[in-house]
Amino acid sequence: MGRVPLPRRFRLFTALIASALLALLVTGTASAIQPGGITDEARKMNDLFWIVTIAGLVVFVLVAAALVYALFRYRRTNDELPPQFHGGGAIEMAMVGVPVLIVIGLFTISMITLVEIDDPAEDDALTIEVTGFQFSWQFAYDLSDLGTNTDPNAEGTIAVIGTPANDPVLYMPVDEPVEFKLISNDVIHSFYVRDFLYKLDLIPGRENKFTVTARELGDFQAQCAELCGTDHALMRFVVRVVERDEFDAWVADEAARQLGEGARVSTSGTQGD
Numbered sequence: 001m002g003r004v005p006l007p008r009r010f011r012l013f014t015a016l017i018a019s020a021l022l023a024l025l026v027t028g029t030a031s032a033i034q035p036g037g038i039t040d041e042a043r044k045m046n047d048l049f050w051i052v053t054i055a056g057l058v059v060f061v062l063v064a065a066a067l068v069y070a071l072f073r074y075r076r077t078n079d080e081l082p083p084q085f086h087g088g089g090a091i092e093m094a095m096v097g098v099p100v101l102i103v104i105g106l107f108t109i110s111m112i113t114l115v116e117i118d119d120p121a122e123d124d125a126l127t128i129e130v131t132g133f134q135f136s137w138q139f140a141y142d143l144s145d146l147g148t149n150t151d152p153n154a155e156g157t158i159a160v161i162g163t164p165a166n167d168p169v170l171y172m173p174v175d176e177p178v179e180f181k182l183i184s185n186d187v188i189h190s191f192y193v194r195d196f197l198y199k200l201d202l203i204p205g206r207e208n209k210f211t212v213t214a215r216e217l218g219d220f221q222a223q224c225a226e227l228c229g230t231d232h233a234l235m236r237f238v239v240r241v242v243e244r245d246e247f248d249a250w251v252a253d254e255a256a257r258q259l260g261e262g263a264r265v266s267t268s269g270t271q272g273d
């Protein structure tokens with residue numbers, strides 16, 4: 001026969017190792033460029049991302065190893081025609097059945113994640129009305145809809161209005177559900193916060209909503225993600241996630257500044273100032 005320079009097990013082993021190394025390279029790259037997300041919803045999406053990625057890598061390693069092994073093990077060594085046969089019941093069943101099961105599994109966990117992250121807001125969620133316009137943002141807070149610390153007698157609305165030269169800051173409290181209502185009066189914009197792993201369009205004549213619960217404090221860069229005109233690139237903003245106390249203090253300051261001293265403002269009652 002004149003073939004087989006290496007023992008069969010060694011070649012199979014080499015093929016497996018080579019495929020696994022390639023898979024590790026792909027995984028390493030993915031984990032380097034993939035942000036983990038700062039909200040409960042983002043973390044669920046991140047989990048889904050890794051389940052799908054790892055399942056794909058396992059399939060890749062098995063298929064690539066089998067391919068490389070077969071290339072060497074069954075490469076042509078003479079001009080004889082190899083044995084010809086037709087049909088292989090068990091193998092064909094497996095080749096159809098296993099992928100179908102994998103697709104059903106991925107569909108199921110994707111659907112569960114989708115339903116979880118699209119869950120409508122609890123009634124006590126703080127609501128922020130986001131208006132996109134050419135070319136910046138307005139973030140409006142209804143003082144009677146400020147989540148857990150809402151004063152039922154509070155009246156009025158405070159708003160942060162950005163300009164293309166001045167990125168507005170969106171304040172939100174940590175560890176609480178915050179509902180975003182997205183509207184636009186001119187063209188379609190897109191509210192994109194990378195660390196939410198989420199974006200949603202602002203569409204004239206329509207109100208889009210989503211809810212997140214942020215779990216990390218800090219400033220997070222965000223921007224419009226829908227080409228909306230000449231200064232689209234200047235539609236940046238900052239999401240600032242703060243403790244509830246700090247949020248209440250900020251609301252009180254803004255209300256006093258924007259609505260005057262007479263404004264009734266929701267605070268936890270612990271702010272002595």
Ligand SMILES: [Cu+2]
Pocket residue numbers: 132133188189190224225226227228232235
């Ligand atoms: Cu825009």
